[in-house]
Amino acid sequence: MKVPALNCTLCPRLFNFRKKNNEEWPDWHNAPVNSFGSLNSRLLILGLGTRLGAIAILATMSVAIYHAIVTSGFNIYLLELLALYFASAFSIFLLGPGMFSADYLISEILLGKSNFINSIFWQNKFFINFLIFFVIN
Numbered sequence: 001m002k003v004p005a006l007n008c009t010l011c012p013r014l015f016n017f018r019k020k021n022n023e024e025w026p027d028w029h030n031a032p033v034n035s036f037g038s039l040n041s042r043l044l045i046l047g048l049g050t051r052l053g054a055i056a057i058l059a060t061m062s063v064a065i066y067h068a069i070v071t072s073g074f075n076i077y078l079l080e081l082l083a084l085y086f087a088s089a090f091s092i093f094l095l096g097p098g099m100f101s102a103d104y105l106i107s108e109i110l111l112g113k114s115n116f117i118n119s120i121f122w123q124n125k126f127f128i129n130f131l132i133f134f135v136i137n
Helices: 012-024 038-044 050-072 075-096 102-111 116-121 125-136
Strands: none
Touching: 050 075
């Protein structure tokens, strides 16, 4: 996605807000940014390169925790949120992508297991009940 120009006037209210903030705080970053996040987060959602994406998030949260401690001290409200993000990324790193991910499907294809689709869908009773519920209704 293309980031809008610095002097973009498509949204007058946002333009006036940015102009006022730029006059008030000229040293701050006051420009449009890309809203779709990094490639690492999209890979993590798809389950492709899950552990690599989790490592990137762990590194980002480590820097955020360090910055929070340095700038605002031991602020438990801020650190609690950052610690939850850190713990989530750490658990994803430890547990891996799981059976419903692109990583799992690629590894099963590369290992040459012929019956991996059946092992994913038909041995999971919750998934069978879920399918039956939506097919009948």
